[in-house]
Amino acid sequence: MRSEASKGLALSAPASLYVGALVSIPLGILVVYSFWTQTYVSIDKTFTAVNYREALTDPLVRHLLVRSIFIAGMVTIATVALAYPIAYFIAFRTQKKTLWLLLITIPFWSSYLLRVFSWKLILGFNGVLNSALLSLNLIDQPLTFLLYNELAVVLTLAHAWAPFAILPIYVSLQKIDPSLLEAATDLGLSPAESFFRVTLPMTVPGIVAASLIIFIPTVGDYVTPALVGGSEGKMIANLIQVQFGAANNWPLGATLSLIAMVTVGLVAILFVVLATTAGRRIR
Amino acid sequence: MSDQNIIELKDVEKRFGSFVAVSDLTLSLKQGEFFSLLGPSGCGKTTALRIIAGFQDHEKGKITIDGVPMKDIPANKRPTNMVFQSYAIFPHLTVFNNVAFGLRKSRLSKAELDQRVNEALDMVELTGMGGRKADELSGGQRQRVALARALVMQPKVLLLDEPLSALDKNLREAMQLELRRLQQSIGITFVMVTHDQYEAMTMSDRIGVMFEGKLMQVDRPEVLYAQPCNREVAAFIGGMNFVPAELIKEDGDQLQIKAAGFGTLNIDVNPNVRERGSALLIGVRPEQLEIAATKPEGYDSTIEGTIANVAFYGESVHYYVEVEGLTDVVSVAVPNYFHTVDYKSGDKVWLGLQNSSIIDLGKG
Numbered sequence: 001m002r003s004e005a006s007k008g009l010a011l012s013a014p015a016s017l018y019v020g021a022l023v024s025i026p027l028g029i030l031v032v033y034s035f036w037t038q039t040y041v042s043i044d045k046t047f048t049a050v051n052y053r054e055a056l057t058d059p060l061v062r063h064l065l066v067r068s069i070f071i072a073g074m075v076t077i078a079t080v081a082l083a084y085p086i087a088y089f090i091a092f093r094t095q096k097k098t099l100w101l102l103l104i105t106i107p108f109w110s111s112y113l114l115r116v117f118s119w120k121l122i123l124g125f126n127g128v129l130n131s132a133l134l135s136l137n138l139i140d141q142p143l144t145f146l147l148y149n150e151l152a153v154v155l156t157l158a159h160a161w162a163p164f165a166i167l168p169i170y171v172s173l174q175k176i177d178p179s180l181l182e183a184a185t186d187l188g189l190s191p192a193e194s195f196f197r198v199t200l201p202m203t204v205p206g207i208v209a210a211s212l213i214i215f216i217p218t219v220g221d222y223v224t225p226a227l228v229g230g231s232e233g234k235m236i237a238n239l240i241q242v243q244f245g246a247a248n249n250w251p252l253g254a255t256l257s258l259i260a261m262v263t264v265g266l267v268a269i270l271f272v273v274l275a276t277t278a279g280r281r282i283r
Numbered sequence: 284m285s286d287q288n289i290i291e292l293k294d295v296e297k298r299f300g301s302f303v304a305v306s307d308l309t310l311s312l313k314q315g316e317f318f319s320l321l322g323p324s325g326c327g328k329t330t331a332l333r334i335i336a337g338f339q340d341h342e343k344g345k346i347t348i349d350g351v352p353m354k355d356i357p358a359n360k361r362p363t364n365m366v367f368q369s370y371a372i373f374p375h376l377t378v379f380n381n382v383a384f385g386l387r388k389s390r391l392s393k394a395e396l397d398q399r400v401n402e403a404l405d406m407v408e409l410t411g412m413g414g415r416k417a418d419e420l421s422g423g424q425r426q427r428v429a430l431a432r433a434l435v436m437q438p439k440v441l442l443l444d445e446p447l448s449a450l451d452k453n454l455r456e457a458m459q460l461e462l463r464r465l466q467q468s469i470g471i472t473f474v475m476v477t478h479d480q481y482e483a484m485t486m487s488d489r490i491g492v493m494f495e496g497k498l499m500q501v502d503r504p505e506v507l508y509a510q511p512c513n514r515e516v517a518a519f520i521g522g523m524n525f526v527p528a529e530l531i532k533e534d535g536d537q538l539q540i541k542a543a544g545f546g547t548l549n550i551d552v553n554p555n556v557r558e559r560g561s562a563l564l565i566g567v568r569p570e571q572l573e574i575a576a577t578k579p580e581g582y583d584s585t586i587e588g589t590i591a592n593v594a595f596y597g598e599s600v601h602y603y604v605e606v607e608g609l610t611d612v613v614s615v616a617v618p619n620y621f622h623t624v625d626y627k628s629g630d631k632v633w634l635g636l637q638n639s640s641i642i643d644l645g646k647g
């Protein structure tokens with residue numbers, strides 16, 4: 001047992017050191033910065049919680065945080081809802097699993113920025129969608145609600161994150177023994193009932209994993225909202241980016257980062273608890 | 284058991300591509316019967332069971348359960364329940380919720396549901412285990428949960444696919460008796476698939492022996508053992524010495540034959556034999572042969588041989604005897620009484636045989 005444990009430690013040591021160095025140290029620096037303050041050109045290194053007071057009372061911060069969580073939540077829901085049927089298809093309805101798994105990684109073969117730009121091209125005022133609708137005489141004027149808003153951000157991110165949601169859900173579906181579904185049928189359940197009483201509760205871990213993988217990075221995304229979000233689609237990370245850039249207020253940026261991180265952490269924990277409890281209640 | 288037929292299968296056929304998995308399956312089962320489908324691996328037993336359950340479609344034939352044709356009735360609406368080979372216990376549910384699974388649809392009151400689940404758990408001797416998770420159960424307990432989960436639905440027919448094959452030998456034997464007792468006390472028709480002849484014989488009212496998708500013989504265990512219809516069935520059930528023979532004369536229910544090694548014999552016609560020619564095959568069960576150091580008295584025929592091999596089985600000893608005129612060694616099983624004379628390889632022995640214990644197996 002002892003050698004097993006030490007072997008485990010040895011095996012995880014490189015990863016632990018890596019994480020230790022590349023996460024803990026920057027995080028520590030961030031914490032320290034958040035208690036300093038920015039004077040005109042230099043940093044005042046006396047410890048104070050003034051940044052926290054400022055950030056937590058600023059309605060803009062609260063507004064952006066709520067919106068970020070809302071958008072990330074929408075992205076997560078949309079992505080998981082899209083990914084689930086695809087994962088289901090690959091797990092149960094096709095023999096060509098490897099081919100399909102390869103196909104879903106195709107978006108990664110081009111850069112993320114290019115993908116965001118292509119959404120701009122599709123959704124824009126003179127974009128593909130508007131031109132198509134115009135030439136089909138379905139609309140008289142280009143639609144303006146397509147781009148530069150929350151919808152565009154959700155759409156772009158859901159597309160970008162889909163593979164990350166498909167994979168964990170696929171893995172959890174793959175683990176379901178087909179005889180369990182036959183047993184459910186045998187006990188009188190229709191296919192839909194079997195899905196809700198066997199497949200869904202058994203894939204809760206996959207759904208939770210997919211949701212966290214999408215939700216956490218999405219809250220902090222600033223590229224997508226900057227490119228397709230307009231002013232209506234701005235998120236907390238855009239504000240943080242400004243602090244480290246144009247506004248040149250690193251301490252406030254650090255504070256905002258930490259507040260966002262803690263909020264996301266709490267929301268994530270709440271979600272995991274709710275989802276697993278809900279999954280356990282299905283019988 | 285009543286005289287009423289609960290299941291009728293008529294000319295059922297199932298193909299996978301051009302491969303015929305089940306063909307010409309015709310069978311009637313009585314209400315309350317314990318029926319076993321016995322056959323080697325890949326002969327189509329599971330396929331046949333799944334066709335009855337409705338999990339597998341079939342190209343030809345007709346299935347009726349309790350007088351109702353099953354043609355357009357999907358698996359979830361059939362009056363059958365199944366105990367799966369892997370047990371298929373829902374891993375995300377407790378034992379109680381596994382057993383209650385099918386009942387939840389029927390909108391029973393909570394008290395009624397609790398009562399029925401607990402009765403089912405009592406029946407399979409899992410009283411008080413309702414709170415356990417599936418992964419906290421032993422193989423035997425999982426098997427009981429699967430059984431309770433199916434029985435609680437009060438099916439007209441319970442289908443069991445090798446329900447005991449995952450258990451160790453002692454537990455398996457205990458469960459054989461228990462399953463049989465349970466079946467008799469609740470009076471539901473059981474259809475069990477197995478490749479274990481002993482299991483089939485100890486538990487069943489009747490056994491259907493299947494080879495390559497075809498049902499070869501359906502009979503009570505004693506009849507299958509005493510009068511198998513051909514070489515394949517005879518070889519599959521119990522040990523058997525096969526001896527080629529020639530038909531000399533057929534006389535009513537008697538055959539006069541000349542058997543290799545044994546000479547001229549008069550034997551009974553086996554009514555289950557379907558094909559007969561001048562070349563014939565006879566069978567002798569190893570325990571029906573007498574072995575002696577000197578020529579034994581009072582037997583219809585006696586032959587001399589040499590012991591080639593001895594195998595000790597605990598409750599019996601098997602001697603493999605070389606006999607002139609026979610290519611295969613003759614196996615003789617002797618109960619392991621204390622007074623048994625021990626023979627060893629190379630010993631000269633005599634074998635004694637009664638005509639009544641020779642089985643006519645038809646065409647050779």
Ligand SMILES: Nc1ncnc2c1ncn2[C@@H]1O[C@H](COP(=O)(O)OP(=O)(O)OP(=O)(O)O)[C@@H](O)[C@H]1O
Pocket residue numbers: 299304322323324325326327328329330331478
């Ligand atoms: N879905 C399928 N597609 C193609 N062939 C199949 C399918 N299911 C079964 N078979 C074939 O049909 C034959 C009968 O299979 P079946 O599972 O009924 O055998 P079995 O008698 O239950 O064997 P075992 O004792 O090994 O469980 C086998 O040769 C098998 O390969």
Ligand SMILES: [Mg+2]
Pocket residue numbers: 328329330444
């Ligand atoms: Mg089988």
